[in-house]
Amino acid sequence: MRKFLCLTFSLALIAAITTYVMWTNDRPVGHYLSDLRIKLVVDQGVPAGRGNLLGIQPELFPTDYQSPERLHRKLAAYLQQARDQGLVNEKTVVVLPEHVGTWLMLSGEKDELYQAGSLKEAMNWLAVSNPLRFVRALISATGDSRLDDAHLRMKAKTMARDYQQLFGGLAKEFGVTLVAGSIVLPEPSVSDGQLNPGRGALYNSTLVFGRDGMPIGQPQRQLYPTSEERGFIQPSVDQAVTVIDTPAGRLGVLIGSDSWYPQNYRKLNDLGAQLIAVPAFVRGRGTWDKPWHGNKGVSTPSEIDLKPGELSEGQAWHRLTLISQPPGSLATAGMSVFLRGQFWDQSTAGQSFLSSNGQHVADGDGRGAHVLNLWL
Template identity: 55%
Template sequence: MQKLLLGALALVVITMLCGYGLWTEQRPAGHYLSDLRVELTLNQGIPANQGNLLGIEPELFPGDYQSLQRLHLKLAAYLQHAREQGLISRKTVVILPEHIGTWLWALGEKSEMYQVTHLDQARQWLELSNPLRYGLAMLGATGDDRRADAHLRMKAAQMASDYQQLFGGLAREFDITLVAGSIVLPEPYVDGGTLRVGSGALYNSSLVFANDGSILGQPVRQKHPDNGVRRFIHAGAQPLQVLETPAGRLGVLVGSDSWYPNNYRQLEQQAVQVIANPAFIGVKHGWRAPWRGNRHQPLATQLPLKPGEVSEGEAWQRLILANKGREQASMSVFLQGRFWEVSADGEGFASRNGQNFSVSAKPGARLLNLWL
């Protein structure tokens, strides 16, 4: 009798495990209507066949990341709107915001994950739906936030592939040079034209795609991660690179790297002409809040501004204008939208000839254009 009960119990356990395994593989796509509207809020300069910097500040939500097709639909709609207004040519450099690729960790998950209201709940759904991958990722996780590290590490290879497919495809489709915001991956590198990942530390990196969809150079790793991500993102140590584009020699500064003078000196030594700054502020109304600074970075003590001295928005503009050369054009672009309780904020701006040009602050997706 005891053997019979043990056998029945084992059968029940096996049945439950098989059912759970089948459940984790199911990814039904829910219905989701995305707002494809975008407004041109900054348009400076005169077309002169020198090209332009075109910033896109997309308004994104978790549902936009349910599939690669949905995300492509939204970004392509913004680009098509810009094309219809005569803002896209082969000499256009399009800049997308920081971390637009990082949220690809949410791609292809169960519909329940996109419907919860808190990020921690979404992470729980991610773990429950991917128990084996999450468990293995936790074994290799590092940093002060091993859980966040594991969430990115467990899907890193697929995120890298999706990132290249999406943004390389958009660059080719619209015949543009595309600064594809940034993505957090473990030791990313380009080999044979393909974005690949390693097994070491996580880096917040930006890639640039040429008009034919190919990757230009190597990933640009952020050197000075800000306070919000330093618990699991490491500081990059590679020298900055300047890339040849139809609009001129392009340098990329990821996020708060745009605050530090030495980064501009590195780019100037390589005769940089245009600077792209993908940026992200994950605090509601953070643009007008007191500047937080970067207290965990030793070089931050040498900055001419102190935390709380000015607003976040004023600090970004003053630091960039003070650091870059007058002859260089630059543009900073911020993500809009909401990711569970995390509100993306910030108002993009461009700089040229010693002047800053700010967007007209309006809700929703925005386009910024600066003729070179």
């Protein structure tokens, strides 16, 4: 009798494990109608043969990341509409928002993840659907938020591959220089033209792709992650900001709140930066108009005299972003581009703006996908 019970239990366990393995490997791709419209909300200056900064503020949702092909379709539609309006040429520098690549962690997952009611539930489905990847990532996780680290780390190789193929492909397809927002990866680096994740801490990083679709230089890591992210994203305070040559001029990139630190502009001045791109991200519906809660970086520079609650979040971004404001920044122009959309119960805020001649020109047009253009 005992042998029979043991045999029955063993067979049931094998059947359960087999069913679970089959379930994790079943990744159907459902039909999804995405809004491909985008509105030109700012068109500053006139064409003068020097190129332009073109900010793409997409409106994205989890299902847009169901596959790289689906996300490509949406972003390519945005760029095609900009091209149809005469805003794309061989000197165009396209700027995409912070974390537009990070959400590639959602690619190729099960329907239950996309249909989840909250971000926490979605991340549970991500772990359950990829048990071996998740366990390996959890063992390697660092920082205070080990679960968040593991969720981001577990698909790092495919995320890096998809990021380069997608955004490098868009740069080549449209013949532009493309600042590919940002992506969170463990110790990313470029070797022989290929973006590769490492094994160490997670960094929020960006790559710039040239008109040939190849990465230009090494990834620029975020120097000062926000307080919400420092539990799993490592600050890269020992990395110097860099400048790259583009057909429109020498370009520097400051990720998110890195654009609040005056010393970063001084370093870019020393490197001869003419243009500055700021991929940005603000979490929470309505946050843009709520009181600013203070500097969220690793440390507060002595030059920043803005007090928490003194201005709204949006006003603080305009006050602290010093692009094209001598003597802080000697760059002639720049653009801050925010990610918009809804990721389960987590909404986004932020209104993109461009900087030229010491002035900020803001989007200010509410929800939806937007294009901002600045002729140089």
